[in-house]
Amino acid sequence: MVKLEKFRELGLSEGTLKALKKKGFEEPTPIQEKVIPLLLAQDVDIIGQAQTGTGKTAAFGLPLIEKLKPSKKVKAIILTPTRELAVQVAEEINSLKGSNKLNVLPIYGGQSIENQISRLKKGVDIVVGTPGRVLDHIRRRTLNLSYVKYFILDEADEMLDMGFIDDVEEILSNAPADRQILLFSATMPSRIISLAKKHMKNYKIISVKPEQLTTELTEQIYFEVSEQDKFEALCRIIDIEPEFYGLVFCRTKVDVDTVSNRLIDRGYNAEALHGDLSQYQRERILKKFKSKRANILVATDVAARGIDINDLTHVINYSLPQNPESYVHRIGRTGRAGKEGTAITFVTPEEYRKLLFIKRISKSNIKKMPIPKVKDVIETKKLRIKNEINSILEHGTYENYMSLAKEMLEDHDPQEVMAAVLKYAFQDELDERNYREIKEVSSVDKKGKTRLFVALGRDDDLTIEKLKNMIKEYTNIQNIYLKDVRILDKFSFMTVPFEEAEIILQAFKKKKRGRKPIISKAKEKKRKAD
Ligand SMILES: Nc1ncnc2c1ncn2[C@@H]1O[C@H](COP(=O)(O)OP(=O)(O)OP(=O)(O)O)[C@@H](O)[C@H]1O
């Protein structure tokens, strides 16, 4: 138990330490180090923020296990944004509780409500649920929250956002006034923190490395690729990896089905996960993927938050995430519990600016890389074939074939026999025709277009319409086509044809400073350095 010394120092009991040992935990993560002793010693509310995959579940789960005694009354409720996460959090707590006889029950939609009611009747200590179903039970009076001591929101920023806030507040209103509120997430935007403070009196903000939202364990890459070449790029990424085990995120359910079906048609072992599937299917598919019986899972953002899959090698953003938080959570499915991973984001030229925004807000270093070349994919495949054959040679498990080999070598040229056998074993694995050409694209169109930098000047209500009108007024260019402009808080970029850019620059230079945005040529230097 020497290794568990640090956990013991946090104040955990022997029974819990045993469970941790069984689980293979050796020392606490930073968030656990900060949160566990605090919750054991004081009745405080907590806003806890730490990177994805750093054990936030155990950070709130272990104190519950220490503080609660089985009593058949619900004393802790944990809300999660997805059903799969409710199941997972309940499992994690069960695996940590050791000899403590606490009853933990996940309750979520898509599952028989009668079964849940009968379990609740028998007495449950900790409920882990999704808001809709929890409210359903409260309204049916099959769930009583009047003994609740701990009210916990996992993925708190999502739970306090528009989609969930009303339900969450209603559930909270059913808990006693002296409950403790514990909020956890890898991302805590300030507007959410101010919202949360409304409900909390004596709270502490515990943050681990807020200056770096994504983990160093994950290499972050982006590929510039046009929409129609994304699928080909995906296949190359999978094929160049010796053991690809990855999650592919798409924006819509339809995209998820399309991409997964195309992968299956091409012979990959892929599955699809999204909210239109039955709950039975959703659980079956996630189980299959978690147990590595499929090595590719194509999913919507239902799988973006909290889901813990061991040893995932890759997260692919087939479509750009909607916002920086979604980026952080999606890529956080890899690089967990000390293991390394790779996150690859596909960006079309039109989306490049959105990527810059995501990069800035998520404070992450996303590097541009070239899409793997076909010849490199083929070379790595050759290497893999060689390794496989070499390993059979090493283990000498081919005795049955020795006499046949001799016979065949007597009749044919050895190189040809070898090639034929490889063909038999590996079919068209090395055929370059499996791959399509990928068109090179770049977000900066160097031919005839210029990127202009727009700073607001003193006009802080600048809109795209206003900008267009101003350009019309100042330059006489009537049908101005501004490609890729979005006004951010302080500045913007716009791409315009070369000649028009010169006219705009001149015209804006002549106008007086102060009541207009300042437009200048954008520097390309920084962009090239990524
Ligand atoms: N102290 C520890 N030592 C080793 N592994 C741990 C430790 N704490 C947690 N883990 C494991 O690390 C993995 C990630 O933990 P968890 O899912 O709680 O992360 P998280 O911080 O909630 O991430 P996310 O923000 O993505 O929800 C789990 O498999 C968990 O069992």
Ligand SMILES: [Mg+2]
């Ligand atoms: Mg979590």
